[in-house]
Amino acid sequence: MLRTRLAPTPSGYLHLGNALSFVVTWAIARAREGQILLRIDDLDAGRRRPEYLEDIFRTIEWLDIDFDEGPEGPDDFLAQYSQQLRLPQYHEALRQLKEQGHLYACTCSRKEIRQLSTNGNYPGTCLKQGKDFDAPRTAWRVKVGPTREVTIPGWKRGIESIDLGREMGDFVVRQKNRAPAYQIASLVDDEHWKINFIVRGLDLLPSTGAQLYLADLLGYEQFTQATFWHHDLITGEDGQKLSKSAGADALKTWREAGKTPGDIFQIAADWLGVTEGSIRTSAELLAAVKDQNL
Numbered sequence: 001m002l003r004t005r006l007a008p009t010p011s012g013y014l015h016l017g018n019a020l021s022f023v024v025t026w027a028i029a030r031a032r033e034g035q036i037l038l039r040i041d042d043l044d045a046g047r048r049r050p051e052y053l054e055d056i057f058r059t060i061e062w063l064d065i066d067f068d069e070g071p072e073g074p075d076d077f078l079a080q081y082s083q084q085l086r087l088p089q090y091h092e093a094l095r096q097l098k099e100q101g102h103l104y105a106c107t108c109s110r111k112e113i114r115q116l117s118t119n120g121n122y123p124g125t126c127l128k129q130g131k132d133f134d135a136p137r138t139a140w141r142v143k144v145g146p147t148r149e150v151t152i153p154g155w156k157r158g159i160e161s162i163d164l165g166r167e168m169g170d171f172v173v174r175q176k177n178r179a180p181a182y183q184i185a186s187l188v189d190d191e192h193w194k195i196n197f198i199v200r201g202l203d204l205l206p207s208t209g210a211q212l213y214l215a216d217l218l219g220y221e222q223f224t225q226a227t228f229w230h231h232d233l234i235t236g237e238d239g240q241k242l243s244k245s246a247g248a249d250a251l252k253t254w255r256e257a258g259k260t261p262g263d264i265f266q267i268a269a270d271w272l273g274v275t276e277g278s279i280r281t282s283a284e285l286l287a288a289v290k291d292q293n294l
């Protein structure tokens, strides 16, 4: 059974890109009789705000889509689903990686890395220095090396391959403030919830490579079998990142102006390649996706 998730971050009001990602994920899952989890990523609790949490639920309602598992509202989220409640699981994964010898401790400053790096990646300064993992202001990095191919099973785009060494190098898995990195939290949660279909923007292709690499080291059975769809990013007509006027503003502004989400479904239909006729609602999108047997 297909299991996927909507994974917004409550550190700002949602925008068009979030809505498109929700809508295409929802339509594919419903067309295949899969299950949808709402997974709110509040790893950075300092940036979480109640109005952003509320906005996630209002947006889902406004789009007229639904999910099968996850919080019923902001209070239920904070009581049962916050990533802050799952920190022990993330630290357990870090402990496992460390014990297996996949990590090393790094005390380099950003400035030092900038000065020594030839390609923007970490130059590996601390790799062979055996620094103390538990010293203050110490980041933990995973050994990737300068070149490492990772294969990504892709939906629609087929199998893709990236060079994780070139894209990310020895990336950080635990930050200097001891917080687990996004790559760890996202992966541990996806494995926990048995997610096997992940929709995300093309900008996250290196992240997917990083997470598949970690999943392999951790022996995760679900994530290593998952399929990914890295969709195009929304750009303006000139191919540039969207300006405010072109639709990068918050969906909240659209809702408050009484706009319906019709345009969002039309773009989503385009992305999915189901462009026969006008598609302006979640029901119409779902019907079109079912028709095409995507």
Ligand SMILES: [Zn+2]
Residues within 6 Å of the ligand: 105, 106, 107, 108, 124, 125, 126, 127
């Ligand atoms: Zn270092």
